[in-house]
Amino acid sequence: MSLQQFQMCIGGEWTNAISGNTFDSLNPATGEAWAQFPDASAEDVNRAVEAADTAFRSAEWRSLTPTARGKLLRKLGDLIAANTETLAQLESTDNGKLIRETRGQVSYLPEFFYYTAGLADKIEGETLPLDKQDMLAYTIREPLGVVAAIIPWNSPLYLTAIKVAPALAAGNTIVLKPSEHASATLIELVKLAEQAGIPKGVINVVTGYGPSTGAALTSHPKVRKIAFTGGAATARHVIRSSAENFAKLSLELGGKSPQIVFPDADLDSAVNGIVAGIFAASGQSCVAGSRLLVHKDVYEQVINALVERASRIKIGNPQADESEMGPMATAQQLAVVESFVERAQAEGARLRLGGKRPDVDQGWYYEPTIFECSSNADYLMQEEVFGPVAAVIPFETEEEALAMANDSQYGLAAGIWTRDIARAHRVARDVHSGIIWVNTYRVVSAMGSIGGFKSSGYGRESGIDSVLEYTERKTVWINLSSEPMADPFVMR
Incomplete structure (x- = not known):
């Protein structure tokens, strides 16, 4: 039986690994190989991060207003809704999840994009009540830059949506690294993002193994934020990798609930x-x-x-x-x-x-x-x-x-x-x-935050504060006085 062939998306181009190496994905219901994916090296990862960084700095992306970014997210949500059955079937084949559950998850995914689209132009700063009458100070929130999103195999589309939507709403670009056991639906999601009109390089996807592809991505010097869902053991490697680039971290880890x-x-x-x-x-x-x-x-x-x-x-x-x-x-x-x-x-x-x-x-x-x-x-x-x-x-x-x-x-x-x-x-x-x-269990909503205490991680995904996880705060000081600066050797 011939295997279905998938490629990575880097800078808007569909590509194989530079080395030509691949790996097979196995259908959990049969144990047999059904698809083949590129096995990305550090060189491939570097290409993806550079493409995301270029897109982040491009006039095409940076000139979009927050409202315009929200409209792109809404359109992506519409496309997911139109392709629910295809995505549900693909995810069920790839990771063995029940089709009745993948249909339910995928049919609700647009709500995360619609909700977050509405938050895109609600990211506000504040004016500070200073004790210095000749000064005005205010804060603004800005996107971080390139986000690395590490996605596990159990619910890849859902766990990607709650990272991609707020990251893009805040104005970041992103490199997705799916599990080697369930990569197919993330690739299809990037294709839908292209159809939605999201500029090339804003969303990239590299496929491969954690110790090679994942480690190269999370330690890359141009990655400013890492959003990880997975086990505590892997999270410790991610934390060590972030010591190389001082990237912000959000970790949604395991539980014994x-x-x-x-x-x-x-x-x-x-x-x-x-x-x-x-x-x-x-x-x-x-x-x-x-x-x-x-x-x-x-x-x-x-x-x-x-x-x-x-x-x-x-x-x-x-x-x-x-x-x-x-x-x-x-x-x-x-x-x-x-x-x-x-x-x-x-x-x-x-x-x-x-x-x-x-x-x-x-x-x-x-x-x-x-x-x-x-x-x-x-x-x-x-x-x-x-x-x-x-x-x-x-x-x-x-x-x-x-x-x-x-x-x-x-x-x-x-x-x-x-x-x-x-x-x-x-x-x-x-x-x-x-x-x-x-008196219920396992209920989710785009409005409800997701995250844990203790060894279950830190940071929050979904909900009204999720977009803020993908921003950094800047304070701006304005001198209102017409008088020249006083003693330069004394802090005001």
């Missing part, structure tokens, strides 16, 4: 929310609610209902509408999941469901898996699996639940299940996470 079920909760709704939190996207989500803290009075009821509901999840071809869980995105991630399950069993966790691959002929599938743990210190309770593995533990008091929820290196998201509105507000206030869902 707790879902706390109180005895007064709507238990049917809570079980559905738990299923959504850990088994949707086969658990391959940074906000996966994989740590279940259930009050002892309803513990048996909840875990039995969860086991029953999860046992009915339909595992199958991600492009089949009836499938509810698809494969792991990579063979490596499947091996990681298996190693977690083996360790949990060796440490004495009680397996209630799953714990093995399903009986399928091909692909990287794994069954929905549920463990009962004896301690919040257990490895499975503390470490991110990034797969369909839930760890469950009982608690007795609200204080105990909070202590366990916060006893984690992560702080990205949390779910709270209760009908007590006072308790909902108390717990939402006291849980150390950047996103709190009450």
